[in-house]
Amino acid sequence: MLQLARNFRALLGQSTLLPFRQPRTRRRHRLVVTHQSIYLSHLPGPFAGLRLVHLSDIHHGLYTSLEQVERVVDLANRLCPDVVALTGDFVTQSPNYIAPVARALGRLQARLGIFAVLGNHDFRVGADAVAAALERHGIEVLRNRSVQIRSLQASLTLAGVDDFSYGQDSLRMALRQTIVQEATILLSHNPAVAVQAAAFGVDLVLSGHTHGGQLRLIRSSFPRAFARRRGLRPRFRHGWERVGDTQLYISRGIGTVVVPVRFRCPAEIPVLRLETRNHQADPTSEPHAHAGS
Secondary structure (H helix, E strand, C coil): CHHHHHHHHHHHHCCCCCHHHCCHHHHHCCEEEEEEEEEECCCCHHHCCCEEEEECCCCECCCCCHHHHHHHHHHHHHCCCCEEEEECCCECCCHHHHHHHHHHHCCCCCCCCEEEECCHHHHHHCHHHHHHHHHHCCCEECCCEEEEEEECCEEEEEEECCCCCCCCCCHHHHCCCCCCCCCEEEECCCHHHHHHHHHCCCCEEEECCCHHHCECCCCCCHHHHHHHHCCCCCCCCCEEEEECCEEEEECCCCCCCCCCCCECCCEEEEEEEEEECCCCCCCCCCCEEEECC
């Protein structure tokens, strides 16, 4: 890993595309809020218009400071979410970062709740410790289980699985209490689970993990190689996808790994607006974005 980081730094140091040239801090920490409508055929009427803010891959550590995390939390709260979904990789490298990031994320506010799953980096530093810290600050961690979110007389299922790449995910356990014909949203750090989720009839999968490629160099195969290395089909990089009748949204996430650089791939907070529509319909417009603070 260290040698890979050195190789990337050497490559970027020789490139005229280096994002730190102008100005360094602003370009490195650029954050975009992406608005996307998601149409679900099983969504009950009372949930139409539900506003879900999706945060992923925070990677608090050497490259993502606590100040940056706190700014992300402030921005997420200003978006007035009904639900906040956190799809893993809260920390990088050291368990010392667990308590501070959990405390910062504990300031998130959402009308119907804040829910999380764990990522591969969380397992690397201590999955139980990360989950316990988040729970202490009011964040419900879904480890191969589901909850029902209720509004008026209606409900939808929100399920979550542990990390796919560590072999800790169990869709069967997570979905065993789901109700037939009820809309089901699955949180999974790794989007590779989407193929199996489609077989289970999940309506929507929310994931991160890929960072959108992180470095999208011109005429470069890096995003494709990055996806292959993480066990994904190359097209599973970022944004909206469909696998059969199951929809998938992959966030580019907040933080970085290997090198503290993003190029042509800014950090992202997706804001998903859930709507009811016939199951054959896809979103009719491209997601639109604006820069965050």
